[in-house]
Amino acid sequence: MRAVSTAETATTTHPWAVQAEALKVRAGRHLAVDGLDLRLATGVHGLLGPNGAGKTTLMRALATVLKPAGGRLTVLGRPVDGRADLRPARRALGYLPQHFGYYPRFTVREFVTYMAWLKEMPKVAIPAATQRAIDRVGLSAKADARLRTLSGGMLRRAGVAQAIVNDPQLLLMDEPTVGLDPEQRLDLRELLRDLGTDACVLVSTHLVEDVVAACTEVVLVNEGRLVWQGAPAALAAHGDDGHAGDSPAERGYSALLRRHRAAAAR
DSSP states (O other), X not given: OOOOOTGGGSSOOOSOSEEEEEXXXXXXXXXXXXXXXXXXXXXXXXXXXXXXXXXXXXXXXXXXSSOOSEEEEEETTEEOXXXXXXXXXXXXXXXXXXXXXXXXXXXHHHHHHHHHHHTTOOGGGHHHHHHHHHHHTTOGGGTTSBGGGSOHHHHHHHHHHHHHTTOOSEEEEESTTTTOOXXXXXXXXXXXXXXXXXXXXXXXXXXXXXXXXXXXXXXXXXXTEEEEEEOHHHHHTTOOTTSSOSSHHHHHHHHHHXXXXXXXXX
């Protein structure tokens, strides 16, 4: 039986890790998320959509970085409305932004340890949790290397390690495969499947094949709204040879986007 993590005791367990109703979120002056309805439970969810669809803004709102401009958003049972104390939810979150900051002189171990401390993990649990996270992303041999010396792919894996160090209930990953070679992408898919057995994992990516291989559910957004949500196999069923794409899933993705744009234009 898996030991209960500090993150899991930080907030009450709810059937829905994420609940959004008519959610609106601004990116600067632009309303990037506009009336989105979404529910996410345990499993691996792939967030797809074209550039400018609102994926990163949605991820930042779910990570409690951005406050909603309208509608309702609940993360791990906590309303994200500017009034609630979000610290318990944040202790149970893992977040890998598309572009994350770090101190170049830190070693991988120091970086992941520091992020564990920021997440208010018990001091006694941090060393073992840090080593486990580093091992899981395949950076054991580079644990004491400075971040400035790492390749782009290794640096990305260090970012994944900090996101999972607290064994989060909700893991948010924005373009985690950027800079990874094919073998590393396969390893990440396996890690995501493992994490999704106990947690809600949301992965934003442009790679439809990664979603099909690693995810239990697809979330397709466009222009800040939910276009479609369902299983990868069901996504493939929406396309045919008349739509763009090299695989059934890509053709289904293309077909759903075209239908959404046609409906919006009416």
